[in-house]
Amino acid sequence: MINLTDEKMDKTTKKKKKTAECCGYPISIFFIVVNEFCERFSYYGMRAVLVLYFRYFLLWDDDLATSIYHAFVALCYLTPILGAIIADSWLGKFKTIIYLSIVYAIGQVTMAISTIHDITDANRDGTPDNFTFHIALSMLGLILIALGTGGIKPCVAAFGGDQFQEHQSRQLNTFFSVFYLCINAGSLLSTLITPVLRAQECGIHTQQQCYPLAFGVPAVLMVISLVVFIAGSGMYVKTDPEGNIMWSVCKCIGFAIKNRFRHRSSSYPKREHWMDWANEKYDKLLIAQIKMVLKVLFLYIPLPMFWTLFDQKGSRWTLQATTMSGDFGAFILQPDQMQTVNPILILTLVPIMDRLIFPLIQKCGLNFSPLKRMTVGMLFAAMAFVSAALVQIEIDKTLPNFPSSSESQLKVVNTYSTTLNVTISPNEHLLIESFGSSADYVTFDHQDITVSLNTNPVITKAFSLIKGGRQTLIIPSDPTVMYLKEDVKSKPREGKNAIRFVNGYTADLNITNLDSIEPSATTNYTLVNQGKRDFVLRHGEQWCEFSRKFGFGASYTFLIPSTVFSDDCESITEVEDMKPNSVHMALQIPQYFLITTGEVMFSVTGLQFSYSQAPKNMKSVLQAGWLCTNAVGNIIVLIVAELGKLPKQWAEYLLFASLLVAVSIIFSIMAYFYTYIDPAEIEAQVRKEQGLEPEEMEKETLEMEEKDEDQKNEQGVKQTKI
Numbered sequence: 003m004i005n006l007t008d009e010k011m012d013k014t015t016k017k018k019k020k021t022a023e024c025c026g027y028p029i030s031i032f033f034i035v036v037n038e039f040c041e042r043f044s045y046y047g048m049r050a051v052l053v054l055y056f057r058y059f060l061l062w063d064d065d066l067a068t069s070i071y072h073a074f075v076a077l078c079y080l081t082p083i084l085g086a087i088i089a090d091s092w093l094g095k096f097k098t099i100i101y102l103s104i105v106y107a108i109g110q111v112t113m114a115i116s117t118i119h120d121i122t123d124a125n126r127d128g129t130p131d132n133f134t135f136h137i138a139l140s141m142l143g144l145i146l147i148a149l150g151t152g153g154i155k156p157c158v159a160a161f162g163g164d165q166f167q168e169h170q171s172r173q174l175n176t177f178f179s180v181f182y183l184c185i186n187a188g189s190l191l192s193t194l195i196t197p198v199l200r201a202q203e204c205g206i207h208t209q210q211q212c213y214p215l216a217f218g219v220p221a222v223l224m225v226i227s228l229v230v231f232i233a234g235s236g237m238y239v240k241t242d243p244e245g246n247i248m249w250s251v252c253k254c255i256g257f258a259i260k261n262r263f264r265h266r267s268s269s270y271p272k273r274e275h276w277m278d279w280a281n282e283k284y285d286k287l288l289i290a291q292i293k294m295v296l297k298v299l300f301l302y303i304p305l306p307m308f309w310t311l312f313d314q315k316g317s318r319w320t321l322q323a324t325t326m327s328g329d330f331g332a333f334i335l336q337p338d339q340m341q342t343v344n345p346i347l348i349l350t351l352v353p354i355m356d357r358l359i360f361p362l363i364q365k366c367g368l369n370f371s372p373l374k375r376m377t378v379g380m381l382f383a384a385m386a387f388v389s390a391a392l393v394q395i396e397i398d399k400t401l402p403n404f405p406s407s408s409e410s411q412l413k414v415v416n417t418y419s420t421t422l423n424v425t426i427s428p429n430e431h432l433l434i435e436s437f438g439s440s441a442d443y444v445t446f447d448h449q450d451i452t453v454s455l456n457t458n459p460v461i462t463k464a465f466s467l468i469k470g471g472r473q474t475l476i477i478p479s480d481p482t483v484m485y486l487k488e489d490v491k492s493k494p495r496e497g498k499n500a501i502r503f504v505n506g507y508t509a510d511l512n513i514t515n516l517d518s519i520e521p522s523a524t525t526n527y528t529l530v531n532q533g534k535r536d537f538v539l540r541h542g543e544q545w546c547e548f549s550r551k552f553g554f555g556a557s558y559t560f561l562i563p564s565t566v567f568s569d570d571c572e573s574i575t576e577v578e579d580m581k582p583n584s585v586h587m588a589l590q591i592p593q594y595f596l597i598t599t600g601e602v603m604f605s606v607t608g609l610q611f612s613y614s615q616a617p618k619n620m621k622s623v624l625q626a627g628w629l630c631t632n633a634v635g636n637i638i639v640l641i642v643a644e645l646g647k648l649p650k651q652w653a654e655y656l657l658f659a660s661l662l663v664a665v666s667i668i669f670s671i672m673a674y675f676y677t678y679i680d681p682a683e684i685e686a687q688v689r690k691e692q693g694l695e696p697e698e699m700e701k702e703t704l705e706m707e708e709k710d711e712d713q714k715n716e717q718g719v720k721q722t723k724i
């Protein structure tokens with residue numbers, strides 16, 4: 003029985019007594035959660051506009067932009083290992099957070115500077131002249147950000163946990179929930195704000211999309227995060243690093259393996275655990291701690307699969323949203339804004355789960371242990387993907403029938419003065435009225451065709467179609483020069499609409515935001531957003547204006563007749579090449595609800611579990627291991643994206659759902675054999691076995707602390723003497 007005198011009690015708990023409390027919580031955690039809010043605002047705000055920056059500022063193609071984006075996210079979840087090593091073996095969590103936050107803030111500022119196009123826009127045309135400079139600077143910024151955000155990630159949660167005393171386990175759980183709420187409040191606000199900042203126009207010489215502001219605000223938030231953290235400095239419980247623990251762990255494991263191999267003959271008695279083969283050389287306490295960590299790390303093996311599904315909400319699900327309608331009546335939701343449903347749901351679900359669902363389950367006498375929660379979380383994520391597959395099946399029903407890689411599709415547009423009988427060899431006959439088009443695309447399984455028009459004389463012309471492509475045969479006022487124009491063969495990106503104009507007027511025309519268009523020519527596609535759009539057509543002094551209301555994801559060809567100015571643009575004909583999206587984005591809400599419920603059960607619980615099951619000196623290491631499961635999950639997404647997809651998107655969703663169900667079954671079996679531990683208790687037991695009684699241990703600690711203090715005092719005296 004530990005029986006400490008008041009004086010001793012004072013000394014052993016002196017660090018904790020110093021932390022002021024409010025409503026049973028250490029005040030210091032206020033600074034930690036505010037710091038986390040600002041940091042996550044900074045991270046998610048920057049991430050929200052990153053792909054668009056790659057795509058439209060650096061002018062990378064979709065594939066490169068997506069790959070670099072996922073590689074960056076994976077790096078952000080790999081660097082926690084580095085942060086944990088620095089914290090646990092060298093600087094301690096407090097200093098690690100400060101130093102790496104400085105690196106992080108420098109990275110954000112570098113990133114913001116790299117987006118100022120005026121720096122290299124010597125010819126003032128609105129585009130940077132030296133892309134290498136911008137790419138190099140932004141890559142440097144991203145590496146620093148990944149190092150910073152990843153490095154501090156395992157430290158901040160564990161540092162927050164360190165602020166609590168042993169009897170505050172209930173408050174500790176609430177802290178992790180509040181911590182998660184702050185992450186999502188930061189993420190929600192920034193995901194809403196930074197795209198709006200990006201859409202502003204700014205610049206010194208020319209006005210461009212305001213990336214410097216969109217990246218600059220997250221940089222400011224990171225500086226604020228650092229200042230807030232430093233402000234709480236006097237109140238924190240700061241645990242000292244315990245030497246190069248990772249190195250000791252590696253050496254100890256290496257020795258155990260070597261020793262086991264040396265004694266592989268059956269004549270040697272078996273040992274309870276393979277790590278016991280390190281007994282000859284290493285401290286029993288270290289071996290016991292390594293066993294605890296390995297047990298948890300082993301349990302982590304199936305976890306990346308959850309993140310593989312979870313992180314697709316930023317990629318596949320957003321792409322799915324681009325094929326849906328975001329018209330909610332009172333407001334219009336853009337496809338990438340659909341992602342904000344996740345943090346919104348987190349903010350509502352975490353309190354509901356904590357205050358209502360989990361206590362209710364407990365009241366019913368059910369043992370809903372952390373590992374059971376995580377298994378159920380995985381099943382929810384799998385259900386989310388089943389829901390996504392069902393939505394996809396509905397979308398597929400409304401999608402155009404795009405050509406396969408061996409087919410070609412053709413549509414005919416007639417801007418000739420009379421109705422035409424169009425024969426496409428060998429046996430396609432189309433009757434197309436003046437300023438009209440064929441009803442739909444005709445599919446061919448060969449590329450070479452001959453087109454005949456029933457004009458007088460008959461006009462015949464041979465064409466070669468694009469394999470796997472969609473084209474329109476434009477018949478102008480002079481049909482002898484009929485020509486092919488390539489069409490879009492997938493839904494326009496970001497839910498935009500692809501539009502183009504065929505000029506049936508007798509002279510050049512100028513159309514708002516488009517280059518001048520010659521008679522009989524067809525413009526290239528321009529992407530326009532949903533909503534009402536106005537266009538002004540001009541030729542010399544003549545002009546007229548016409549308006550169209552667009553939905554999401556459609557494609558149109560507008561045919562301009564020769565009478566366009568005399569009837570005030572009334573006679574412009576609209577040919578619908580691709581129908582607007584008709585499946586509503588609200589149908590994605592169930593899948594978001596399911597994945598977010600899964601996240602609350604899996605991720606919030608996993609965070610607490612990783613903290614509670616780690617020995618004191620390896621808490622950051624285990625947090626880093628937990629975050630690494632996320633990195634591996636992202637790498638799996640990268641590999642799957644690179645290897646190509648199943649022919650049907652809904653089938654891919656079902657495949658992922660089935661994989662996660664299989665993995666969750668394996669995880670539940672592993673969890674069944676896992677026994678929850680109290681690391682402090684095990685450590686005390688090992689010490690006891692080593693012959694160190696608790697009282698002696700306390701005594702030893704006190705003596706060491708006293709010695710420490712004496713040394714400090716001595717140094718102080720020496721310093722004052724000097």
Ligand SMILES: N[C@@H](CC(=O)O)C(=O)NCC(=O)O
Pocket residue numbers: 042046182185186189190344345348601
């Ligand atoms: N729900 C996510 C945030 C988001 O995707 O907007 C989350 O909580 N992630 C955990 C983190 O630490 O960022």
